[in-house]
Amino acid sequence: MRAVVQQRYGPPSVLRTTEVDLPLPGPGDVLVKVGAASVHLGDYFVMTGKPYVLRLVFGLRRPRHGIPGRDFAGVVAAVGKHVTAVRPGDEVFGWSTAGTLAEYACVPADHVAPVPVGTSLVEAAAVPTSALTALQAMRDVAKVGPGQTVLITGASGGVGSFAVQIAKALGAEVTGVCSSRNVDLVRSLGADHVVDYTRTDFTRAESRYDVILDNVEAQPLAAVRRALTPAGTLIPNSGRGGRWLGPLARIVRARVLSGFTRQHLKPFASVEKPRDLLTLADLLTTGQVTPVIDRICPLDEAADALRYVEAGHTRGKVVVTI
Known part of the structure; x- marks a missing residue:
């Protein structure tokens, strides 16, 4: 599959689009064919490895996961043997710690929620x-x-x-x-x-x-x-x-x-709670929340998307389509 890959920490120029092995879902995982992935400032920090304190979590000398990106929306391609909540063909959105700027992402089943009816994959990817x-x-x-x-x-x-x-x-x-x-x-x-x-x-x-x-x-x-x-x-x-x-x-x-x-x-760090994905899906369904999309970029322009986010003047979200 095609994916954006980085072998070392650094500016967006360290990113390369190349072919990598297709990930295989474990018993509790979902394999998603990614349709869109949004990027945010946290992705930029992880890519550069600065501040250095981040390396304690993401890898001391090089990124532990070579594919950047966290948020995504797409279509379920396969599920592990213990997964019953979703099935192949379902549209889902959520987050993955293994990278989402790729054609496929392997995600724990409790890290996804159904894409609300009337919400596009681009809009859903902007949410998590x-x-x-x-x-x-x-x-x-x-x-x-x-x-x-x-x-x-x-x-x-x-x-x-x-x-x-x-x-x-x-x-x-x-x-x-x-x-x-x-x-x-x-x-x-x-x-x-x-x-x-x-x-x-x-x-x-x-x-x-x-x-x-x-x-x-x-x-x-x-x-x-x-x-x-x-x-x-x-x-x-x-x-x-x-x-x-x-x-x-x-x-x-x-x-x-x-x-x-x-x-x-009260400074805080958000916690990835599966039930909150469902709450956000409800807010999307009722129209109380509508994602604002600033730019949509193809996968080959992921580096440019991250440069733009780092500049700090986005209107809403920047989304990369796969």
């Missing part, structure tokens, strides 16, 4: 990691509900575009922060208010918010906290930091600060 992060941040960490005010920075990006919609679905009054060119997009996602950061610094405005999901490290934590209510919740979901710890440095600072204030500083 980014929408899961948004869902868990809004529902589980901040416990957003009716009557709360929520501000989301990077509201037009991968996580942000889902977070705006999910916060609205949970009943919140939502303010999105974005650039001038994305104001109409963020408003179309359901935001009640939109702040153009090129004209207004939300940290110096009068409004205060019960919850802030900070997807863009454009302001210091102390400045962002000024826009919180006295007992509000700040979720820092950003920060590139240095080559060793990367975003972890900002997470550590938030953890330390949280012990000295009534405000709740």
Whole structure:
């Protein structure tokens, strides 16, 4: 099968499209013919091996899995002998730790969910990691509900575009922060208010918010906290930091600060929960969540897709078709 492969850590130029062996599903696995795979900033970090702390998980000297990519949507080609929930021919979406920028991916059966009727494979592939992060941040960490005010920075990006919609679905009054060119997009996602950061610094405005999901490290934590209510919740979901710890440095600072204030500083890492895939499928089915697709690239242009994501100006998601 054709796949994007990397033999060492490095920039997108280390990627090559080549022929590799077809993976074989184990007893509890599903073999999926991948139709589309989305890429996000985490894929870029894993590809480069920076921050270096990532190598403790993904391989010290070279990537443990030579095929990049995590999110996908496709058609089940074969199932292991213990799999009963899906069968060949079913359209599914989900995530794989073994790489998805390939014609086929082998996935544990509990890492997939049915693609909702009316949702394309491209749209479904855009969902798993980014929408899961948004869902868990809004529902589980901040416990957003009716009557709360929520501000989301990077509201037009991968996580942000889902977070705006999910916060609205949970009943919140939502303010999105974005650039001038994305104001109409963020408003179309359901935001009640939109702040153009090129004209207004939300940290110096009068409004205060019960919850802030900070997807863009454009302001210091102390400045962002000024826009919180006295007992509000700040979720820092950003920060590139240095080559060793990367975003972890900002997470550590938030953890330390949280012990000295009534405000709740809650950095978190999303957890891949199969039931949350089903929740996202329901939100897609009801139309409460619609993926925003920025670019669609063929497999041979996967390196360009990752370069574009790393630049940090995506409108929604970047999807690679196989």
